[in-house]
Amino acid sequence: MTTVNPAASSTTATSSGSSSALNKLSGNFDTFLQLLTTQLKNQNPLDPLDTNQFTQQLVQFADVEQSIKQNKNLESLIQMSAANNATAAASFIGKKVMIQSASQTLEDGKANWSYFAKGSATGGTFTVRDEAGNVVWTETKDIDSGRNEYVWNGHDNNGDKVQDGKYTLTIEGADENGDAVDVSVEVAVTIDGVDFSGTEPVLLVGDVGVPLSQVTAVLGT
Numbered sequence: 001m002t003t004v005n006p007a008a009s010s011t012t013a014t015s016s017g018s019s020s021a022l023n024k025l026s027g028n029f030d031t032f033l034q035l036l037t038t039q040l041k042n043q044n045p046l047d048p049l050d051t052n053q054f055t056q057q058l059v060q061f062a063d064v065e066q067s068i069k070q071n072k073n074l075e076s077l078i079q080m081s082a083a084n085n086a087t088a089a090a091s092f093i094g095k096k097v098m099i100q101s102a103s104q105t106l107e108d109g110k111a112n113w114s115y116f117a118k119g120s121a122t123g124g125t126f127t128v129r130d131e132a133g134n135v136v137w138t139e140t141k142d143i144d145s146g147r148n149e150y151v152w153n154g155h156d157n158n159g160d161k162v163q164d165g166k167y168t169l170t171i172e173g174a175d176e177n178g179d180a181v182d183v184s185v186e187v188a189v190t191i192d193g194v195d196f197s198g199t200e201p202v203l204l205v206g207d208v209g210v211p212l213s214q215v216t217a218v219l220g221t
Contacts, residue, residue: 014076062071089194090194091210092194092203092215092218093191094191096188096190097190097203098187098216098217099186099187100185100186100214100216101186101187101214102185103187104165104187105165105167106162106164106166106167109153109154110151110154111151111153111167111181113149113151114148114149114186115143115147115184115186116147116186116216117144117145117183119143120145121142121174122142123141123142124142124169124172124183125138125139125172125173126141126150126198127169127172128138129167130165130166131167136156137155137156137157138157143173143181144182147217152167169185170185171183173185189205190205191203192204200212203215
């Protein structure tokens, strides 16, 4: 896979624009000074030029120049941030991480999920659906607070073994006050690579892109 700097195109264009603006401002400022010098040399001693007006123009030039320089400094910070993000993303390659995803592959009659619950619930509902959204398996069990494992044996509600493939898990439950417990379903995956073609690095699990924001834990190699 070919990798590129994720911010190269945007920052290069912006930096070129700032350099052009600064060069144009410098040319205009030089022209302004030449005109000012010529006018001062040829002014009528009985009717001198208004120095306040020139002073205001000088201040305006200085303000614009400062703004352009600040913009260039900001561009440098953006480039550094993009480089740091790229380095951080590349460090995930080969590592096993937890990502927020309800989808998991059933292989050899077994599928593993993790879930993180912000509370506990008695008699929660664990539902497994196939790729078409059909309910395949439903189970009632307690939801424990924190990160937990859930294993499905690949059988449907009739006790029949289903085919291997992609399935999703949803978990619902209410606490002792009747309020819904916030549960996020996660799966463990190994990062194969990083895609730098967009504005932000995207982790790759096979051909599937995973935003860094979906990573909830790093499990190691």
